Amino acid sequence: MHDSFKAKAHLDVAGKRYEIFRLDAVANxxxxxxxxxxxxxxxxxxxxxxxxxxxxxxxxxxxxxxAEPSTEIQYRPARVLMQDFTGVPAVVDLAAMRDAMSALGGDPDKINPLQPAELVIDHSVQVDKYGSDAALGLNAELEFSRNKERYQFLKWGQQAFDNFAVVPPDTGIVHQVNVEYLARVVFGREVDGVLQAYPDTLVGTDSHTTMINGVGVLGWGVGGIEAEASMLGQPVSMLIPKVVGVKLTGKLPEGATATDLVLTIVEMLRKHGVVGKFVEFYGPAVKTLPMGDRTTIANMGPEYGATCGLFPIDEETLDFLRLTGRSDEQVALVEAYAKAQGMFDADGSLEADYSETLELDISTVVPSLAGPKRPQDRVALTDVKAGFEAALKKVNAERGVATKPPVKTSMDGQDVEVGDGAVVIAAITSCTNTSNPSVMLGAGLVAKKAVERGLSVPPWVKTSLGPGSMVVTKYLEEAGLMEPLKALGFHVVGYGCTTCIGNSGPLRPEVSQAIADGDLTVASVLSGNRNFEGRVHAEVRMNYLASPPLVVVYAIAGRMGFAPYKDPLATDKDGNPVYMRDIWPTQGEVADAVASFVGADDFTQSYAEVFKGDARWQGLSAPAGKTFAWDAGSTYVQEPPYFQGITMAPEPVAAIEGARCLALLGDSVTTDHISPAGNIKADSPAGRYLIEHGVAPGDFNSYGSRRGNHEVMMRGTFANIRLRNKMAPGTEGGVTLHQPDGEQLSIFDAAMRYQADGVPAIVIAGKEYGSGSSRDWAAKGPRLLGVRAVIAESYERIHRTNLVCMGVLPLQFQPGDSAESLGLTGYESFTIEGLDDGRAKEVKVTATATDGGTKQFDARVRIDTPNEVEYYQHGGILHYVLRKLAA
Structure with a gap:
């Protein structure tokens, strides 16, 4: 290794000497x-x-x-973090690469993580059962029965690969476990025989990896394919970014929570525009924010569009490390290293040169919700009723239906009415908020006051509590707040993401029937980070993000159409009206509860045997060996076809000729629209595949759980029920018109027909294509469907990168151009020329209509770095890495 700046030095901490690379050796x-x-x-x-x-x-x-980002650097994060939905296909790919390495005559053991890779199984538990003490165990049983093959595969991976650890199911949510246990903040690790100290950095296969930024750790979400390459020793190729400084001043006012603060920040930064930029928070108010508030803000980096949302290392960081049971030696190392490197904010005065600065006086924050479709659409609580009514009219107008009277039905012996705006899901979920003791204890205090007034939750509301880690359950129990939460139906349903990622489970049959009978537009209220259309539940069209205390409030109200500051929530046991103000705790009450009931013992006990798992995990058998014995009969794990017939030298990049458009899409098409997610319908291509392979509809499980089987996933790509393909007007879902005959088919069936005929496919889209989670299957699925290029007005950062990494060409319309302005219908035949073996900055696109008329336009090539050029030339990043290692 080189040391041009003579930066190598030593740091002595707690009797150990660490090698460090001093920043002050470099000017500026x-x-x-x-x-x-x-x-x-x-x-x-x-x-x-x-x-x-x-x-x-x-x-x-x-x-x-x-300066605009233009200089490429090769960055090597210290570790990789995965959750099981994205982690399983990553491990599947590594297993397939071992087979491919053998086929190329190389050593399969070279396919091995070269740095710590940690996977937390948290995305598989669904809220099938709720409202009882038995829900947790029953949901866990269902989870294991559905996912046995996947879990056996992960146990194989844990023994087959070095530097790979698995946190078993029913332990916690990945980002909360990362913050509370896995994060080092500063690594002390032996490298080539030398004990080094260096910053804890990571990439994660989930966009909300940014939550770790709250504790001063730089990390962000990447696609599973990028993470795999990073595990295999490949650097992350990136442009030196712009950094936006957000100065926080003031103090949160009475009644406002960290959730209200982050929704305000999301709205502000989305309006400003921080996509592709780093964001750092500084200023006097940072010192007043406890770690739970910081991690809540950092978690929603993807919602405000930034690559990261970083907080400084300071005394609060050290206190949090002590609280969560980190060793005295580790805390001392973090403090000494951060101070030696000028990374410690001792008094809140740490400030730097930023590309741009924004300021937020947090005393102006008001209680809020966000919805009904996007996290940046904040609505002040004072305006929620009017905002909901306007949104309802808009949603119903888009659907072409009129507001209908409520549907009368019977539940639990009560005659009730379920109408538009009924809250049918109220979920305390997502590490965004469950990692924050103040809002979790706040929810418990709301429940306690409500139960004392004799309030209850209407029977059409599906309530659930997914605590995020066992620590939360401990302090809620110690505070005496679990019982009132359970009295309102908020029993623990699982230690996983649950409703936040769409694992909501079924609604009550009576509720589903009422929605169908009345063609109702109903709502969910959840303490999550995403509320995109079709994400939370297939039958729920309006979704609102809220703090956990507000989730309890809306569960009791049972409807969106009420004014929280004016209308009563309900009547008490004596028939008196009860208002939100009557059950809302003060900041002092919440602070007292945090101080009294959140202690280090909760964390040390909860994480004492974090990798051991429960009896179900311990009793799970797993195959042995360095290569995986693929089971042709498995419907969960299959060897992917990416490396079939691979040769040591890639084919030259050729023009794309005679391509057909699979889908012509509008703005804000998210990875939730593209990537298979949620339940699998029996009459869908994926459902038909599973039935053909002997799987009963009741055992379909979710798309997420079957991410290790490309046959299921490619059939579910573009199959979201809310996808609107302009090529097939009047339809919703994964439908298209096959060209040139115009036959209406599923997108999958059309793609297979094109592939059989040797016809390449493309996708055309509007602005912000691929916004949402960093889902590898949003790129893998289109590639397997034969999509060779996407032409969009703009891209979300992660998805654009993922397309390149799967060998799909991302093209961008020139400023002012769009499918609409160019008169494109999607029924044309497309040729893309001038690729220059992937090095071109612009290409020529020719669209030929059915009558023979042509339109030509130039498009920008969004292969943004030299490394990405190489990935594209090789057909994807995994092919590039495999050939490099085999050579």
Whole structure:
């Protein structure tokens, strides 16, 4: 390794000597933002004269905050974090690469994580059962019965791969476990025989990896394919970013929560525009924010569009590490290292040169919700009733239905009415909020006051509590707040993401029937981070994000159409009206509960045997061996076809000729629309495949649970029930018109017909194509459907990268151009020329209509870095890595 700046030095902490690379050895480093200091240290430590050169280090040290990103660097995160939905296909790909390595004559053991890779199984538990103490155990039993093959595969991976650890199911949500247990903040690790100290950094196969930014750890979400390459020692190729500084001042007012604060930040930063940029929070108010508030804000980085939302290391960080049971030695290392490197904010005055600065006086934050379709659409609680009524009219107008009278039905011996705007799901869910003791205890206090007034939850509301980690259950129990929560139906249903990722489980049959009979537009209220259409539940069209205390409030109200500050929630046991103000706790009450009931013992006990798992996990058998014995009969795990027939040298990049459009899409098409997610319908291509393979509809499980089987996933790509393909007007879901005959088919069936005829496919879209979660299958699925290119007005960062990494060409309309302005219908035949073996910055697209008329336009090539050019030339990043290792 090189050390051009003589930055190598030593740091003595608690009787140990660590090798470090000092930032002050490089001129100008003191003025850099916190995130840039981390990047600078990373380059100093990995300088090798090839992937990291002196000029790269100087480019970061002399960073121009105002310059547009143009300089590429090779960044190596310290570890990789995965959840099981994205982690299973990542491990499947690694297993397939071992087979492919053998076929190329290489050593399969080279396919092995070279740095810590940690996977938390948290995405598989569904809310099938709720409202009873038995719900947790019953849901866990169902989870294991449905996912046995996947879990056996992961247990195989745990023994087959080095540096790979699995946190078993029913333990916690990945990002909460990361914050509460896995995060090092500063690594102390032996590298090539030398004990080194360096910043804890990571990439994760989930966009909300940014939650770790709250504790001063730089991390963000990437696609599973990028994570796999990183595990295999490949650097993350990135452009030196712009950094937006957000100065926080003031103090949260009475009645406002961290959730209200983050919804305000999401709205503000979305309006400003921070996509592709780093965001750092600083200023006097940061010192007043406990770690739970910081991680809530950091978690929703994807919602405000930033790559990361980083907080400084300070005394609160050290206190949190002590609270969560980290060793005295580790806390001492974090403190000594951060101070030695100028990364410690001792008094709230740490400030840097930023590309842009924004300021938020948090005393102006008001209680809020966000919805009904996007997290950035904040609505002040004072305006929720009017906002809901306007949104309802809009949603019904889009559906072409009129508001209908409520449907009368009977539940639990009561005659009730379910109408438009009925809250049919109220879920305390998602690490965004469950990691924050103040809002969780706040929810418990609301429940306690409500139960004392004799309030209850209407029977059409499906209530659930997914605590995020066992720690939350412990402190709620110690505070005496679990019983009132359960009295309102908020029993623990599982230690996983549950409703936040759409694992809501079925509604009551009576509720589903009422929705169908009345063609109702009903709502959910959840303490999650995403409320995109079709995500939470297939029968629920309006979804609102809210703090856990407000989730309890709306569960009791049972409807969106009420004014929380004016209308009563319900009547008490004496017939008196009860208002939200009557059951809302003060900040002092919440603070007292946090101080009294959240202690270090809760964390040390909960995480004492975190990798051991329960009896179900311990009793699970798993195959042995360095290569996986694929089972042709499995409907969960199959060997993917990516490497079939691979040769050592890639084919040259050729023009795309005579392509047909699979889908012509509008703005804000998310990865939830593209990637298979949620329940599998029996009459869908995926459902028919499973039935053909002997799987009964009751055992379909979710798309997410079957991500290790490409046959299911490619059939579910573009199959979201809310997808609107302009090529097939009047339809919803994965429907298209096959060209040139115009026959209406599922997108999957049309794609298979094109492939059989040797016809490539493309997709055309509007603005923000691929916004949402960092889902690898949103890129893998289209590639397997034969999609060779996407032409969009703009892309979300992660999805654009994932397309390149799967060998799909991302093209962007020129400014001012769009499918509409160019008169494209999707019925044309398309030719894309001038690729220059993937190096072109612009290409020529020719669209030929059925009458022979042509339209030509130029499109920008969004292969943004030299490394991405190589990935595209090889047909994808995994092919590139495999060939490099085999050589």
């Amino acid at each position: 480093s003191a003025r850099l933002p916190f995130s840039m200091k981390i990047l600078l240290e990373n380059l100093l430590r990995h300088e090798d004269g090839v992937t990291v050169k002196r000029a790269d280090i100087e480019a970061v040290a002399n960073w121009n905050p105002q």
